[in-house]
Amino acid sequence: MNPRLTRVPSVAVEALRILIVIFGAGLGLEIGQALGGEVDDPVLGPFNGIWLGGIVGAGLGYSLGGVLARAVLQAIDEGERALSRLSAEQVVAGGVGAVGGAALVAIVAWPLFLVGDAKLMLPLFVLLVLVGAIFGFRVGRNRREAVLGTVGPRAGMVTPQRSPATLPRILDTSVAVDGRIIDVVRAGFAQGLLLVPRPVLGELQAMADSADPLRRSKGRRGLDVLETLRHEPGVELRIIPDEAPGVAEVDGKLVRICLDRDAALLTFDTNLAKVAALAGAHVLNLHRLAVSLRPPVVVGDEVVVVVSRPGREAGQGVAYLDDGTMVVVEGGRSLVGGEANVTVTSVLTTANGRMVFARPAAAPYAGHEAGPAAGPATPGPRPTTHEPGPAGPTTHEPGP
Template sequence: MIVKIVRVLFVAACIILGLTWARLILGNLEEAGQVIQNRLMWTCLGGFAGALISGAVLILLFFVTQEMYERVAPSVVAVVLALIAGYSVSRYMLFWLPDLEVTYQLFISVTIVLVFGYIGIYLGLTRASNWTALVSAVRTRNIQSSTSVSLKLVDTSVLIDGRIADICLSGFIEGTLLIPRFVLKELQNIADSSDIIRRAKGRRGLDILKALQESAYPVGVSIIEDNPGNSREVDEKLVLLAKQYNARIFTTDFNLNKVAQIEGVVVMNINDLANALKPAVLPDETMEIKLIKEGKEPTQAVGYLDDGTMVVVDNGRGYLGRSVQVLVTSVLQTSAGRMIFARFNGLSK
């Protein structure tokens, strides 16, 4: 919305300046003794020239990257408003000086517009960050006041993983999911990748996001424009936004999980939830498993449970491709997953 307002103000300012310069030039020519015919047409041509200039500038800005545009936009707003203010002040002053020569009127108008334009450039370049922070603070307060439950920032890995859709549909998650624009951009870049696997993951993430926005899911989804520090990594931006919104981070990324915990941000790791829901396996418990591949050690073989848990079996190398009975010796549980160590206990009947 703010981008459209900036464009309209910029085009309007260029048209007004074009009309003003046309009238001033025509006035000077008439003062010099030249007869001007079709004065209205020449004045309209000045406004049309201003519109063409504004159109050319907007076309050039179209090829500017999003990050560059976000940096320039506050400055452009400040300059446009300053030019409009300068023109208004000059017209007000000249209204009270009707007998002043045209040359002096032109000098006063140009001087005031240039001075206000310089002030706009200065404020846009030096104080734009303050305005951005103010807008961000207002947006944060509006989002926080619109919901009484905790907010949750969604990481790219969660959307690619896809399990968040089923978790939300089950009703265990409520409130509003915040999707930063830079996360959506990263997801789009993955979906446009030349690698087939990465492209499939990116498109799956976009499909999951679209599904979450449907009314069937008892959660709200909000795309936020905040982009703290354009040069920072996505993980660092998520941590900063979590602090800003007092939100939790929804992720499956092990490294982001650790960094966020160090920064004091609450993390909701889907892998932790999945591990907590897995059936408990205790030492000295027996189970049946099919050995699929060789392990790292000479006598080891590897199999998998139905939930994907890896089982490393000692003395099972000679039984690859067969179902065997194993005796659990130990269980390794981490945020990245669970691994079971066992030893061969005989063939399955």
Template sequence: MLTTIIRLIFTLLGAVGGAELANLYQISIPGPSFFGIILYIIIGAGIGYFIGGVVGIQTAKGLNWMEQTIQKVPLLDIIVGVAGLIVGLILATLVSLPLWKIPVFGPYLAMLIFVILGYLGTWLGLRKKEDISSNFKFLSQSKIHGKKFIPLKKILDTSVIIDGRIVDICRTGFISGELIVPAFVLKELQAIADSEDSLKRSKGRRGLDVLHELREEPNVKVKIVEKDYPKISNVDAKLVQMGKDMGLPLVTNDFNLNKVAGLYNVVVLNINELANALKPVVLPGEEINIYVIKKGKEVGQGIGYLNDGTMVVIEGGNVNIGQEIKVLVTSALQTSAGRMIFAKPKVGGESKTEGR
């Protein structure tokens, strides 16, 4: 669209230029002078059409490059840079007032002063942005109490939408602000909901239902963003790139996405990590009742689970499968997949068989 408009403008300018050129030199060709003017108008319009196409394409590329570059620049840098530029231009206006009176060279010197002071103002503003932001609370968004600031806006990935726990977390108020759902994530959800596989189809529909529930929550605002990355085919890679470009955290429970985002310094809020952090702490030596449901990987081991889903590995517990026994906690291990507790049956502890 932009290329077409620029090409049209150059075509009109070329036509007008051709007409003026014909009148200026009073071109004489066989036939009435009117046809000579028409000929030069056509030639000028053709040249303008060609030049306008080249200029339009390059202008569109330049604007796209500027848009991508600006998206990568932090908001604080833009605010401070523009403020420094304005201050520099104001000083340049005051300094250059006497220079305009100098014959011939005065305007050129004034323009040079504007360029130099405008650049210096922007440069100094960016160099001193930390000092400036520390004196203005609304600009100081990079750190809070020495820790990394988490913006109110967050990007949701497909897995956390299908999971559904994000709704309950938002209801508690621990997550608020604007939740951004990229259009390519919504497209992936729709594809899963239309899958021939019944399990995938139910997951996709659940994800769409979760989005409708989130839209009804007063603590958050769901926004669909049409931004896409056509050159990137993988949805996770698109999410990481969007988080990097927009400077926003990703909300997910995908372990692999968590690791990849960390490599690109993109902040990740992992729902699984939050759930693990909220599980009650079980200390070595503590007694707990556990129902042994199956054998462990090692000889003699039995496996049970706490109410929150934490796995308990019981040494010598294979003989108590199908029973609830009292065990002593010996140690706990925190892994990337969650917490695992090791225990052994309490000597003299009571056990009872339950039909479960």
């Protein structure tokens, strides 16, 4: 819905209206004088042509002043809302770009006054300067990092550090061979410009042509992953030439290209990530991301939980980890209401979340019967473990 005109402050409207009335009166006086009006030549009663032009101009200014004033204030309000959606860095960089663009156009276009009449060339000059200011604002806003990096230190401003996630990303061989980058991209975490240097492409081709079946499989997988990424929406996969021909190793070439292009290195290779970070390059270590997102517990871990309620199946108890993950404790019904030290036997991860199966730490493994004191355990039948809950699916626990 468009804002109503009555919402515009009346004081500002009346102030602008007065200015427009004064302008209209002055314009009317000038027109009356230009039409040959004489001071001693009355046209309408005691008013001569000059005064009549001033009165008509003031009347038109008063009539149109309210509409024009409201339109101007609403345009200012729209500009304020547009600026509120921009960050401070964008506004500052855009302002610098606008000033630079206007100054450049003014320097180039001032000879127009030497070509034609100044009154005729002035509107064209103002138009060109305004267009240059608008163009400079947009360029400065879009290139705010470069503008602030150039002007900021001279003006005493602290240049903000760019996040590696906003930089172009250079893929290394380990990312292509691993293949999990496709799931990361489809989750929306690595979209944008992905650069593949020619040395990486050559290394994958050499692996795909290798006589070793394992290396050949990895190379073909890497090439397939790049082909899949090329067709993913939101991803621009670009092959770039070898920009560091003087460096022999592929890893060294990647680090050199990252430094020259101010790009981030996307890798699964922990050692390469450390070397690149020491060299001053931006690094996005996917292996570190995978470690950060691993389950809070793994098979064999011992954790202390509070068994809050009995499970659906006989003998089961239900507990929860700190992050809300459900823990099904086999033989934990008798422990309801108290703490228990349990050992994780399996972790089930689905699209809807994660479920942990465990047993009391002092209990024998499920599926084993206690043998003689000095004899080995005799394997028994594999039990079936059901997920607790009134409507939960039946889940089979793997045997030892």
